[in-house]
Amino acid sequence: MSQQRVTYTPESLLRVAVELFNERGYDGASMGQLAEAAGITKSSIYHHVRGKEDMxxxxxxxxxxxxxxxxxxxxxxxxxxxxxxxxxxxxxxxxxxxxxxxxxxxxxxxxxxxxxxxxxxxxxxxxxxxxxxxxxxxxxxxxxxxxxxxxxxxxxxxxxxxxxxxxxxxxxxxxxxxxxxxxxxxxxxxxxx
Amino acid sequence: MSQQRVTYTPESLLRVAVELFNERGYDGASMGQLAEAAGITKSSIYHHVRGKEDMxxxxxxxxxxxxxxxxxxxxxxxxxxxxxxxxxxxxxxxxxxxxxxxxxxxxxxxxxxxxxxxxxxxxxxxxxxxxxxxxxxxxxxxxxxxxxxxxxxxxxxxxxxxxxxxxxxxxxxxxxxxxxxxxxxxxxxxxxx
DNA sequence: GTCTATACCGTGATAGAC
DNA sequence: GTCTATCACGGTATAGAC
Structure with a gap:
């Protein structure tokens, strides 16, 4: 669930995202859930990737x-x-x-x-x-x-x-x-x- | 796309809904799209079924x-x-x-x-x-x-x-x-x- | 690199007229 | 049985401080 990691690369964030997408379905997964799973806030995600569809x-x-x-x-x-x-x-x-x-x-x-x-x-x-x-x-x-x-x-x-x-x-x-x-x-x- | 039918039963509406769910995915399909596919308004859907998950x-x-x-x-x-x-x-x-x-x-x-x-x-x-x-x-x-x-x-x-x-x-x-x-x-x- | 705060829109669902 | 009008909510995304 929560991550120890302090910082992310696009790749390491992608791994978390893909796992979530497979669990809930791409449409069913929200950026809020991804933020929670990654242990950062929604906004921070956009520092690494352009958005949901980019991942x-x-x-x-x-x-x-x-x-x-x-x-x-x-x-x-x-x-x-x-x-x-x-x-x-x-x-x-x-x-x-x-x-x-x-x-x-x-x-x-x-x-x-x-x-x-x-x-x-x-x-x-x-x-x-x-x-x-x-x-x-x-x-x-x-x-x-x-x-x-x-x-x-x-x-x-x-x-x-x-x-x-x-x-x-x-x-x-x-x-x-x-x-x-x-x-x-x-x-x-x-x-x- | 548009329907000739003037009225729906739960079953006939379900057929339209299931087709849409399969096309876009359940999460990806919206009640607005279903309304459009069925040729009625969103509100009318709720006369036949309790809601999206009910279908x-x-x-x-x-x-x-x-x-x-x-x-x-x-x-x-x-x-x-x-x-x-x-x-x-x-x-x-x-x-x-x-x-x-x-x-x-x-x-x-x-x-x-x-x-x-x-x-x-x-x-x-x-x-x-x-x-x-x-x-x-x-x-x-x-x-x-x-x-x-x-x-x-x-x-x-x-x-x-x-x-x-x-x-x-x-x-x-x-x-x-x-x-x-x-x-x-x-x-x-x-x-x- | 992550945060708080917020803009903006589409969502599922309801109320009440006809 | 369908409509118009409207609601509260959660969605993605952005701005700017730290």
Whole structure:
């Protein structure tokens, strides 16, 4: 709740803000609540950032940044489409967990503000690139034929992104890598023994 | 946008409200916007419902209602656990699509208000009942052993619920039944050919 | 770099006329 | 059943002292 810290940088304040945004929703979170969580007054916040939406922008830029970066990694750009796809699914899950608060915020953006609409555009771009990979894997005959590639891509995204709904860093067992492996295993091979 | 309708019932107003809540988010949607979408003034809204949160309550009651009902259907309560589970996954997807706006609202509830916290409790109850089914199927040896049942249950929910992120009623191809079958197919057998 | 004080606006909600 | 008029409140943001 209350912070010991005497001074803030934009980054350290952003961390507090993003956590609050995820707890209450961006619209549901007020600058008063942020001030309380940060242990400073509302006015002081404006010394570090331009305003509420500015913090949202910084967070969404970070989230889209890490996701685009993963698509350019060597294992995502070389080899058979099905293998690249499997790597992307695993790695996207891992990245999602590593940058959980930021990516969660991205996944919840609804397009209410200019910043959110920009982020949704970037997300659509990401989706499109992965959908291409799915289509390629399907064309190479490595995906089951009874599910059309568009639908397959959506289910893949859904499975990966849904991790943000329940994963909590402190808690127990599976880390980013293990969850990523589980997601890829279920997506491609299914839950059945 | 504007409505021809001269008068509203609580139900018909609720439909407009839920659509708006899903577009802008519950917190992001204002009574002024609802008035505009409904083609009446803010004040008139209060003739039909007690207020904003009252409409949220009605919507979330409906969503939890249909989901609980599905768990009591014959195919969900008799037979081998793996078969019941497969039925629940397929049927939950179908119900989610049939009641898309209401279930979507439920899936986005974050616990900001008393109503949302009540809904989250009910959802946890639902999750628990399905998780039990997963554990039973695992105990009967019908689920792969390298993924623990808790995680398997979460991925199952995630896959089903993620449909609310992209499914749009008017659009093309797959209907509720087909999507439900695809979700169950991917969840249990995977995407690989 | 943070504070107090305050401007200004949109919010959910109510009263009472028609 | 819907309207106009209005309310109290909390929202983001700014000014200026320390």
């Amino acid at each position: 949202l922008r910084l967070a969404l830029e970070r989230a889209t940044g890490v996701l685009f970066a993963l698509l350019d990694e060597p294992d995502a750009t070389t080899g058979r489409a099905i293998d690249r796809l499997r790597y992307v699914v695993w790695r996207a899950t891992e990245v999602l967990i590593e940058e959980l608060p930021y990516v969660t915020l991205l996944l919840r953006a609804r397009g209410n503000t200019e910043t959110e609409r920009w982020a949704l555009d970037r997300r659509r771009e990401l989706d499109h690139r992965v959908a291409d990979l799915v289509a390629r894997a399907a064309a190479e005959g490595d995906l089951r034929a009874d599910i059309e590639p568009r639908l397959a891509a959506r289910l893949l995204f859904g499975l990966v992104n849904s991790v943000s709904e329940w994963y909590r860093p402190g808690r127990s067992g599976a880390g980013p890598r293990q969850v990523g492996e589980a997601v890829a295993a279920v997506a491609f091979d299914g839950l059945t023994a | 949220l309550r009605l919507a979330l009651e409906r969503a939890t209602g249909v989901l609980f009902a599905l768990l009591d259907e014959p195919d969900a309560t008799t037979g081998r656990a793996i078969d019941r589970l497969r039925y629940v996954v397929w049927r939950a997807t179908e119900v989610l699509i049939e009641e898309l706006p209401y279930v979507t609202l439920l899936l986005r509830a974050r616990g900001n208000t008393e109503t949302e916290r009540w809904a989250l409790d009910r959802r946890r109850e639902l999750d628990h009942r399905v998780a039990d089914l997963v554990a039973r199927a695992a105990a009967e040896g019908d689920l792969r052993a390298d993924i623990e049942p808790r995680l398997a249950a979460r991925l199952l929910f995630g896959l089903v619920n993620s449909v609310s992120e992209w499914y749009r009623p008017g659009r093309s191809g797959a209907g509720p039944r087909q999507v439900g079958e695809a979700v169950a197919a991917v969840a249990f057998d995977g995407l690989t050919a």
